[in-house]
Amino acid sequence: MTGAASNLSAYLRERIMNKGPLTVAEYMVDALGHPTWGYYNTRDPFGTAGDFITAPEVHQIFGELIGLWSAAIWQSFGKPKNIRLIECGPGRGTLMNDALRALRQTMPDFYAAVHVDLLEISPVLKAQQKAVLSGHHESVAVHWYENFTEIPNGPSIIITNEFFDALPIHQYERLADGWHERLVGLTDEATFCFQHGKLLNEDSFIPVSLRHAPVGDVFETSPARETMVLEIGERLQSAQGACLVIDYGHVRQGVGDTLQAVQAQEYHDVLVSPGEADITAHVDFEALSSAAKDAGCEVYGPVSQKLFLERLGIGTRAERLAAGATANQIQDIHQAVLRLVGDEEMGSLFKVMAFADTANFSNKPLPGFE
Numbered sequence: 001m002t003g004a005a006s007n008l009s010a011y012l013r014e015r016i017m018n019k020g021p022l023t024v025a026e027y028m029v030d031a032l033g034h035p036t037w038g039y040y041n042t043r044d045p046f047g048t049a050g051d052f053i054t055a056p057e058v059h060q061i062f063g064e065l066i067g068l069w070s071a072a073i074w075q076s077f078g079k080p081k082n083i084r085l086i087e088c089g090p091g092r093g094t095l096m097n098d099a100l101r102a103l104r105q106t107m108p109d110f111y112a113a114v115h116v117d118l119l120e121i122s123p124v125l126k127a128q129q130k131a132v133l134s135g136h137h138e139s140v141a142v143h144w145y146e147n148f149t150e151i152p153n154g155p156s157i158i159i160t161n162e163f164f165d166a167l168p169i170h171q172y173e174r175l176a177d178g179w180h181e182r183l184v185g186l187t188d189e190a191t192f193c194f195q196h197g198k199l200l201n202e203d204s205f206i207p208v209s210l211r212h213a214p215v216g217d218v219f220e221t222s223p224a225r226e227t228m229v230l231e232i233g234e235r236l237q238s239a240q241g242a243c244l245v246i247d248y249g250h251v252r253q254g255v256g257d258t259l260q261a262v263q264a265q266e267y268h269d270v271l272v273s274p275g276e277a278d279i280t281a282h283v284d285f286e287a288l289s290s291a292a293k294d295a296g297c298e299v300y301g302p303v304s305q306k307l308f309l310e311r312l313g314i315g316t317r318a319e320r321l322a323a324g325a326t327a328n329q330i331q332d333i334h335q336a337v338l339r340l341v342g343d344e345e346m347g348s349l350f351k352v353m354a355f356a357d358t359a360n361f362s363n364k365p366l367p368g369f370e
């Protein structure tokens with residue numbers, strides 16, 4: 001256990017001893033985002049040398065296609081002279097860099113209209129992003145924000161890739177007498193453990209179809225995710241634009257414990273060494289869709305990442321990249337495409353959804369969702 005993890009564990013233990021067990025959401029907030037010892041504030045977790053690999057790190061083709069998707073959206077609502085291209089949780093800046101490079105080459109008018117806004121809490125990752133995007137600074141204004149509502153208003157295209165899965169969730173477990181919230185407490189040996197809160201009124205949060213689930217089933221909610229969607233949706237309705245959500249998760253609400261931790265690209269115990277592993281949970285796309293509709297937005301999808309990227313022309317783009325490439329480069333391209341769209345890789349587990357303002361997109365198809 002590193003010094004940061006040891007300090008965070010001590011902090012969480014003291015907090016539990018003084019105030020009682022934490023909700024899973026409270027535990028996630030500190031494990032991932034504590035300003036001094038949180039996971040994202042102390043490291044660069046991306047890439048083969050890190051804890052996990054996201055789609056933009058697999059190959060440039062992913063970010064390029066997202067950039068071209070953004071350009072198509074810009075064209076569809078009148079090519080405003082100033083457009084905010086916002087990415088929530090931009091990682092190392094790889095996706096945005098690949099998107100901007102493709103736009104500079106193929107859509108110079110859009111590239112000239114773009115203002116880039118990055119939603120990021122990690123000082124480590126901000127430094128990475130500044131370095132990666134340095135080649136665009138003379139042409140494109142780039143600004144960083146820690147709160148979405150701080151980003152200036154205006155026509156916007158918003159990208160979120162593996163962002164919602166890291167927002168905190170609450171877990172509820174069905175016991176013999178009904179539903180109880182799952183909490184994080186301490187054993188007699190002062191190690192972290194799951195406990196149960198008091199019996200809850202299931203009418204307030206459990207869907208009717210799940211109220212008689214078998215004992216032991218777990219139901220997850222995320223007010224933080226739904227609040228984020230509402231904030232995005234309200235922005236789109238007031239200022240035009242669309243949001244693209246790419247994440248892993250399920251299309252329909254259901255039961256299941258999806259909370260997980262990853263370290264060095266291996267599964268890790270969620271309750272061991274908080275701050276040393278990434279903690280995420282599957283995204284409930286039905287809940288996101290409902291929140292976007294509550295904000296008055298048009299909703300598209302979700303569809304599988306495989307179908308979305310194929311509709312955007314990943315095969316054709318791969319062929320163009322392979323033309324004139326070396327044998328090793330061609331093999332790398334083919335392997336990357338398989339990783340992104342293969343059913344046993346990211347193609348089926350990852351879903352893509354979009355929502356957009358009704359004034360410009362009512363009954364209008366979006367690329368990838370035709």
